[in-house]
Amino acid sequence: MTTIQQGSKVTLHFTIKMKDGSVADSTHNMGKPAQLVIGDGSLSDNFEKHLIGMQANQSKAIELVAQDAFGMPNPDNVHHMDRSKFVGDAEVEVGTIMAFSGPDGAEIPGIITDIAGDSVTVDFNHPLTGQDVTFEVEILSIG
Incomplete structure (x- = not known):
């Protein structure tokens, strides 16, 4: 066996x-x-x-x-992005999970954790x- x-x-x-x-x-x-x-x-x-x-x-x-x-969560996986990078019909709100292109071209999911003015905080740690x-x-x- x-x-x-x-x-x-x-x-x-x-x-x-x-x-x-x-x-x-x-x-x-x-x-x-x-x-x-x-x-x-x-x-x-x-x-x-x-x-x-x-x-x-x-x-x-x-x-x-x-x-x-x-x-464990890695603080290096949390990124602050300019709100202007979010275009189209995608709803930019806290809790939304979106797909982003990684450095190698593969899609990686990120969850929006905070929005302050034009700054959007995205957490790429696994949920x-x-x-x-x-x-x-x-x-x-x-x-």
């Missing part, structure tokens, strides 16, 4: 639950499982340690504290940064 180890290509379903039990994200909602390679940097080392040794068709609930899940979460994982296959 194949078990997950360093370098394994894993196909899994996951559900991320907050402390209050609400669901923050789930591959079930997207209708397709996630794929990753253990050790490729897409998961924290601590999270990967929980997956190593699991087998296909196995499920597990993994509780992660903030720094092992999405990390779950600083949160303790539970990952419910269901391993579908291991390659």
